[in-house]
Amino acid sequence: MKGSFSSLINSEQLVLVDFSAEWCGPCKMLAPILKQVKDxxxxxxxxxxxxxxxxxxxxxxxxxxxxxxxxxxKEGKQLWRQSGVLQKAELVQLAKSYL
Incomplete structure (x- = not known):
């Protein structure tokens, strides 16, 4: 996993990494928001x-x-980090600011 993760975050494409857990309620709330962001x-x-x-x-x-x-x-650099659930508009705005 580590090798492929490293190649993922070192790409020129912007990558949003969601560290989550099966048992985490807020993570379940975030999943459909992330799908909307991706869409x-x-x-x-x-x-x-x-x-x-x-x-x-x-x-x-x-x-x-x-x-x-x-x-x-992006390109191996961590540009931003935050814990908790964010709304779609915030995440899209952030993503666009890093493109």
Missing amino acids: EMGEDLKIVKIDVDKNQSLANTFQVRGVPTLMFF
Whole structure:
């Protein structure tokens, strides 16, 4: 997983990483919001969901303490990070600001 994650965030495409967990209520609320963001952004944005329970070393690497935690990456750089549920408009606006 780590190798492919690294190649994902090192691409020129903007990547939104969603660190989440099966048992997390807010994560379940965020899923349809992320789908709407993807529908609006299309090929400009890749969204990757990471289950922190299945990928603990990755979560530790990025010091994820709470879920959901969202991060934008482009060309290997972390551009932004926030924990909690964001609304579609906020996420689309953020994504467009990094394109």
